[in-house]
Amino acid sequence: MTSKIMIDVKNLTKHFERKIALSSLSFTIKQGEMVALIGPSGAGKSTLLNSIARLVPLESGEMLIDGQNISTYKRGKAFAKKVGVIRQQFDLIGPLAVIHNVLAGKLADWGTVKSLISLLVPQEKDAALMALERVGLTDKAHEITSTLSGGEQQRVALARLLVQKPEIILADEPVASLDPARADDVLSMLTKIVSEDNQTLIASLHSVDYARKYFDRIISLKNGAILFDLPTEKVTDEMLAELYSLKEHSSHA
Numbered sequence: 001m002t003s004k005i006m007i008d009v010k011n012l013t014k015h016f017e018r019k020i021a022l023s024s025l026s027f028t029i030k031q032g033e034m035v036a037l038i039g040p041s042g043a044g045k046s047t048l049l050n051s052i053a054r055l056v057p058l059e060s061g062e063m064l065i066d067g068q069n070i071s072t073y074k075r076g077k078a079f080a081k082k083v084g085v086i087r088q089q090f091d092l093i094g095p096l097a098v099i100h101n102v103l104a105g106k107l108a109d110w111g112t113v114k115s116l117i118s119l120l121v122p123q124e125k126d127a128a129l130m131a132l133e134r135v136g137l138t139d140k141a142h143e144i145t146s147t148l149s150g151g152e153q154q155r156v157a158l159a160r161l162l163v164q165k166p167e168i169i170l171a172d173e174p175v176a177s178l179d180p181a182r183a184d185d186v187l188s189m190l191t192k193i194v195s196e197d198n199q200t201l202i203a204s205l206h207s208v209d210y211a212r213k214y215f216d217r218i219i220s221l222k223n224g225a226i227l228f229d230l231p232t233e234k235v236t237d238e239m240l241a242e243l244y245s246l247k248e249h250s251s252h253a
C-alpha cells in the first residue's frame with residue numbers, strides 16, 4: 001500500500017437552508033484504505049458521500065481528490081475514473097439486460113452516439129463478461145436485470161464498477177436492502193475487489209457489525225460532526241453507545 005493521500009477534506013461545512021448537515025469536517029484518506037462511515041439517521045453520511053461524488057456542491061471548506069482541488073476536475077470521463085458511486089440497486093436500469101447495465105460503467109468513456117449504440121449492441125463485451133465472471137454472474141449476462149434478486153442486482157452494480165475502474169469507490173448503504181447472507185456476500189466481494197485493485201473505499205453503513213467485520217477504519221458522524229475516527233479495533237462499545245444515544249450530549253459533571 002502506498003501512503004498517497006486520495007481524499008483530503010478541510011473544514012467542510014454544508015447547510016440545507018438553516019439546518020447544518022456537515023459541520024467543519026476535516027480528515028484524510030489514503031490510497032488503499034477501506035473506511036466505514038457510521039452514525040445515526042440524519043448524521044450527514046449521504047451528504048458527505050454526495051459531496052465527494054460532486055452530487056452536492058461544496059459550500060465552504062476545501063476538498064482535494066488525489067491532490068487536485070475537486071472543483072477543477074472536468075465532469076465526465078476524468079472524474080469518473082477517479083470516483084465511482086455504488087448505491088442500493090436502484091440506479092440500475094431494470095428493463096435492460098445485465099450486460100448492458102455493466103457496460104453503462106463505460107458510458108463516461110464514450111461519446112453519446114456510441115453510448116446509445118451500446119444499449120443495442122454490447123461494445124467491449126469482453127471486459128463486461130470478465131467483470132461478470134468476477135462477481136459470479138456469467139450465466140446471467142443476458143437476463144433482464146429486474147428479474148434478478150436484490151443481491152444479484154447489487155453484484156451487477158459491482159461488475160459495473162469493475163468496468164468503470166474508479167480509484168475511489170463511494171458506497172452509500174450498499175447492503176441496506178439485503179438479507180444478512182446476501183449483505184455478507186456483497187460486502188466481502190466489494191472489499192475483496194477494492195483490496196485486489198488497491199482502490200480506496202468509503203462505505204456508509206447502518207450495521208456496526210459489518211463495519212467491524214470488513215473495514216480497517218471507522219469514521220463516525222453525529223449531527224454533521226466527526227465523533228470519532230479510529231482504526232476499527234480501537235472502537236469500543238461505549239463509543240458506539242454514545243454515537244447512537246438519543247441524548248444530545250452526555251454529561252461529564
Ligand SMILES: Nc1ncnc2c1ncn2[C@@H]1O[C@H](COP(=O)(O)OP(=O)(O)OP(=O)(O)O)[C@@H](O)[C@H]1O
Binds near residue numbers: 021040042043045
Ligand atoms: N436535499 C436536502 N434538502 C434539505 N435537507 C437535506 C437534504 N439532504 C439532506 N438533508 C438534511 O441534512 C441532514 C443530513 O442528511 P443525510 O441524508 O446526509 O444523513 P444520513 O446520515 O445519510 O442519514 P440516513 O442514515 O438516514 O440516510 C439531515 O438533517 C437531512 O434532513
